[in-house]
Amino acid sequence: MSSEIIKHNPFQSMIDRFNIAADILNLDDSIKQKLQRPEKQITVNFSITLNNGNVQNFEGYRVIHNTALGPSKGGIRYDTAVNLDEVKALAAWMTWKSAVTGIPFGGAKGGIICDPRNHSKTELEKITRAYTKALADIFGPEKDVPAPDMGTGPDEMGWLMDEFSILHGRPIHAVVTGKHLHSGGSLGRVEATGRGVSIITLLALEKLKIRPARATAAIQGFGNVGLHSALFLHEKGVKIVAVSDVSEAFYNPNGINIPELILYYNLNNKTIKGYPNSVAIKHEDLLLLDVDVLIPAAKEDVITQKNAGDIQARIIVEGANGPVASDAAQILHDKNILVVPDILANAGGVTVSYFEWLQNSLLESWRISQINKRLEDILEKGFETVFRVAVKHNVTPRIAAYIIALKKVAETQSVKEVALEAPLFKQN
Numbered sequence: 001m002s003s004e005i006i007k008h009n010p011f012q013s014m015i016d017r018f019n020i021a022a023d024i025l026n027l028d029d030s031i032k033q034k035l036q037r038p039e040k041q042i043t044v045n046f047s048i049t050l051n052n053g054n055v056q057n058f059e060g061y062r063v064i065h066n067t068a069l070g071p072s073k074g075g076i077r078y079d080t081a082v083n084l085d086e087v088k089a090l091a092a093w094m095t096w097k098s099a100v101t102g103i104p105f106g107g108a109k110g111g112i113i114c115d116p117r118n119h120s121k122t123e124l125e126k127i128t129r130a131y132t133k134a135l136a137d138i139f140g141p142e143k144d145v146p147a148p149d150m151g152t153g154p155d156e157m158g159w160l161m162d163e164f165s166i167l168h169g170r171p172i173h174a175v176v177t178g179k180h181l182h183s184g185g186s187l188g189r190v191e192a193t194g195r196g197v198s199i200i201t202l203l204a205l206e207k208l209k210i211r212p213a214r215a216t217a218a219i220q221g222f223g224n225v226g227l228h229s230a231l232f233l234h235e236k237g238v239k240i241v242a243v244s245d246v247s248e249a250f251y252n253p254n255g256i257n258i259p260e261l262i263l264y265y266n267l268n269n270k271t272i273k274g275y276p277n278s279v280a281i282k283h284e285d286l287l288l289l290d291v292d293v294l295i296p297a298a299k300e301d302v303i304t305q306k307n308a309g310d311i312q313a314r315i316i317v318e319g320a321n322g323p324v325a326s327d328a329a330q331i332l333h334d335k336n337i338l339v340v341p342d343i344l345a346n347a348g349g350v351t352v353s354y355f356e357w358l359q360n361s362l363l364e365s366w367r368i369s370q371i372n373k374r375l376e377d378i379l380e381k382g383f384e385t386v387f388r389v390a391v392k393h394n395v396t397p398r399i400a401a402y403i404i405a406l407k408k409v410a411e412t413q414s415v416k417e418v419a420l421e422a423p424l425f426k427q428n
């Protein structure tokens with residue numbers, strides 16, 4: 001088959017990595033099958049009346065991958081490309097992400113097929129409230145706790161919290177994280193994923209003995225994750241030479257002034273299109289620049305066997321979920337490129353979501369210094385553990401992260417499964 005017609009499937013990429021880790025752990029087939037599949041997958045259909053009076057139907061999903069470690073946790077994506085296999089992969093990654101970082105949550109994900117840029121704020125509110133109503137029995141602070149993902153943010157989370165509270169007749173803040181501060185959100189949550197990506201990037205640079213002030217980076221995606229990753233790395237002295245969003249990609253070998261670009265973005269309807277102080281490049285060329293760090297922070301499967309051979313970066317830090325397809329792994333490994341996997345690199349979001357959930361449950365409000373310190377401690381510990389296990393088993397950091405996560409979830413799952421009498425690990 002020619003590489004041109006290979007259709008990448010993020011769920012298959014997840015399974016490929018899962019199987020390698022499961023084989024190293026000698027995991028029994030029954031538990032392996034159990035952990036590959038979601039516990040629940042729900043499809044909902046609902047309609048809203050648009051501003052122009054027309055009625056539009058929408059399809060949405062919620063997939064609960066696993067709840068062995070705690071209530072399931074995971075974002076909600078609004079995008080035209082949302083599909084069940086994508087949501088299934090994203091839900092499983094949430095399970096592994098919490099397990100790697102030691103957050104007591106399981107994994108879930110949701111999505112609605114829609115283009116949020118084509119809807120007014122009122123329409124987005126109606127869509128979010130209708131989706132919440134349809135899933136009111138699934139969500140809950142001790143059951144399933146959504147958060148933002150691509151195309152959603154604090155507004156959507158606030159509407160979800162409000163609708164859920166109305167349906168239950170009392171305020172229930174802990175049902176969702178990533179809310180505005182005035183709706184019970186946490187300090188530091190908006191920027192948490194990007195802050196986490198920057199913490200992990202600095203640790204990866206240190207591993208390769210590259211000083212931040214001498215390092216260059218290219219960042220794909222300038223939304224929540226890309227923008228904040230760019231800002232924090234810029235503040236640490238890393239020269240960001242290229243950024244992109246869906247509209248345009250820019251390159252400036254002298255380094256892009258990120259605070260100035262953010263100002264431009266905020267004044268320009270949240271896009272970098274037309275930013276003057278750089279040259280426009282092709283979207284796909286951003287990934288191939290000769291930089292120390294490449295941060296794909298937009299969507300999955302952007303690095304595949306088709307372009308992996310041309311990547312020049314020394315380190316790839318996966319800001320997005322699943323940006324490196326499994327068929328690119330060996331090529332990147334052979335090129336000695338250090339890939340820091342999504343389930344570690346972008347875990348800052350779920351970590352501060354956990355802090356928000358704790359604050360809501362305990363009726364507390366934490367200081368930002370406390371939040372950032374705890375975030376840093378958790379990610380540093382996660383990074384050290386992943387690299388220690390990678391050395392121990394002579395595997396990539398990604399497979400090491402899967403080994404850690406799978407072992408933890410499998411052990412907990414086997415305790416929960418009273419009916420499961422088969423051994424957890426194969427008897428040789």
Ligand code: NAD
Nearest residue numbers: 149150151193221222223224225245246298320321346349
């Ligand atoms: P977002 O909607 O805020 O931003 C996405 C960005 O990607 C936008 O700038 C968009 O224009 C850009 N983009 C889309 N297609 C592109 C393309 N083909 N080329 C270049 N840019 C493109 O979304 P986000 O919350 O920043 O999420 C981005 C990724 O990070 C997703 O994979 C998401 O699952 C993952 N993630 C997000 C969080 C979070 O807290 N928001 C946490 C962990 C992981």
